[in-house]
Amino acid sequence: MSTRARPGWMEKPKPATQAAKAVALAAVVLLVCVPFLVILSTSLASQREVVANGGWVLWPQHPTLKAYRDILDGGIVTHALGVSAGVTLLSLVCTVTLAYALSRPGVFGGKPVLLLILFTFLFPPGMIPGFLLVKELGMLDSYSSLILPVLVNVFNLVVLRGFFQAIPEELYEAARLDGAGDWRVLWSVVLPLSKAALAVVGLFYAVAYWNSWFYASLYLESDHWPLQQVLRTYVVAGSGLTDTTVGEGTVNAPQTVQMAVLVIATVPILLVYPFLQKYFTKGVLTGAVKS
Structure with missing residues (x-):
């Protein structure tokens, strides 16, 4: 028997359950990564670009390290x-x-x-x-x-x-x-x-x-x-x-x-x-x- 075989007491995962887990994991990743991406992008954007986008930038058009x-x-x-x-x-x-x-x-x-x-x-x-x-x-x-x-x-x-x-x-x-x-x-x-x-x-x-x-x-x-x-x-x-x-x-x-x-x-x-x-x-x- 393969060492990777599932234990007898563990049920075989259903496709719907696996899909729900994948969606939940993707949602958590987005909730964590998107705010950090916005913070990083805003720090690299110019002040004019920040003002034009209402204070937050998702992807700077002209990145600069001036703030750093x-x-x-x-x-x-x-x-x-x-x-x-x-x-x-x-x-x-x-x-x-x-x-x-x-x-x-x-x-x-x-x-x-x-x-x-x-x-x-x-x-x-x-x-x-x-x-x-x-x-x-x-x-x-x-x-x-x-x-x-x-x-x-x-x-x-x-x-x-x-x-x-x-x-x-x-x-x-x-x-x-x-x-x-x-x-x-x-x-x-x-x-x-x-x-x-x-x-x-x-x-x-x-x-x-x-x-x-x-x-x-x-x-x-x-x-x-x-x-x-x-x-x-x-x-x-x-x-x-x-x-x-x-x-x-x-x-x-x-x-x-x-x-x-x-x-x-x-x-x-x-x-x-x-x-x-x-x-x-x-x-x-x-x-x-x-x-």
Whole structure:
């Protein structure tokens, strides 16, 4: 019997059912792709063409990258991209090192630290206490207000710790016999074997920081903005872009610039996700089951 044969309990699909599934799938694809195509086309269209078509362009007749050049020349978007990417990398590094320390048996203070971390997961602080703490520590209007309160995510930490514990102890012992220290073991043994978990946790952090807007609006008053705060300024507010952000003076963001910022904020995650999707099941389940 062929390995592709259908199980006995599964009914043979009917043509009408197959056609309905195909129509439903096509409808979902259109609902997802058409709006994104409109956004991309509008960002590539000239301002005159956008006005002539009532604000939206499905297919630009004379594509231009002027909106993207204006955005990148201003510096605020590239700076915001750097902030979001840098915070993601910092959180991933801190989570990996802490998870590795907590995964090793006999670490001094390991259990109390783990219990303290899990306590914050079960009883998270409220918004007002968090704001008052950031204010009293003098971190308002600084990058530390965005980084320190959410530097290590407890769920990501538990997943990585469980994954590191699932690595055979013989590998650690073999590295120790070869004279490797903790950093060498982490870099040469643990990380190469943990690509699935690192990919999942890294994507979790990237999406979280990429979509982070609330804390930036709460803590920051200057131009230390992450990407989503810049996106909100362009798309939602549509104005208020001063000489510290784009050009000189206060300008109203045209439709092409708004859509170009939206594309810049969306495309990086779309490009990364397909390559990391295959690691999701392995990375999350292995760490969670072991934990």
